[in-house]
Amino acid sequence: MDGRNLYSRRFFLKTAGFFSALAAIPSSVKSLYYDARRLIIPAKQKSKLNLIINKTSHKLEVDTRTTLLDLLREDLHLTGTKKGCDHGQCGACTVHINGERQLSCLTLAVTLPGKEVTTIEGLANGEELHPMQAAFIECDGFQCGYCTPGQIMSAIGCVNEGHTGSVAEIKEFMSGNLCRCGAYNGIVESIQKVAHETVHI
Incomplete structure (x- = not known):
């Protein structure tokens, strides 16, 4: 048969x-x-939202259940911010909200009216890379590159927060960002380089 x-x-x-x-x-x-x-299962509800993303104002209408990560990727097509675990455990979705690093997969978009969001796409000044982006290239701070946007955003936060006193301190305050390729030495070196060159970036 x-x-x-x-x-x-x-x-x-x-x-x-x-x-x-x-x-x-x-x-x-x-x-x-x-x-x-x-x-x-509650009915779908939409809410109006004003956000500043990478210095551009956006007037949006979003589902109240939409995460910032999905808003960035699906609605605004800012796909530099990566979806990794979608549970706040890998750090691939890290962005800055009002200058502080946050996990966009755990942040509901409707909780951010009037706030300023910066993604990896908003770091460079035209063709001029952000110092942390340049350091990651110079110090081989990445391999496959998937986690790199989140690593860079978190690394900038680490420097701005002043957690660069030692290798151990950097590793502690970067521990929420996982690199499956194991490029941690290059990441630490990148952070040290930027922290040494400037006090606040």
Whole structure:
């Protein structure tokens, strides 16, 4: 017997059985299910939002459940900010909100009215790279590059916060940013270079 025919028959029987069982469920039970579903899953709500992103003002209307990460990537097409774990554990989505580093995957966009967001796309001044971007290139602070935007944003925060007194301190305050390639030595060296050259960037 042809294995593909056997598979398609199984699929047909399973599908037919599922819909038969569904049809046999009383309408009163189905009604209870849909009522419970409406209580558990709130209806989509939209909210107006004014944001300054990379020094550009945006007037938006967003779903109240939308994260800043999804707003940046899906709505504004600023895909430099990366979606890694989507649970706040890898740091790939790090951005600056009012100058402080934040995880955009854990930040609801509607909580940020009037605030200023800076992403990796907003660091360079035209063709002139930000000092941290230049340092990452010079010190080989990346390999595959996927985590690099978040690493750079967090590294700038690390310097601005004054947590560059030692290698151990830098590692501690960069521990929320994971690099699966293991480019940590280059990342630390980049931070040390920028911290040495300037007090505040």
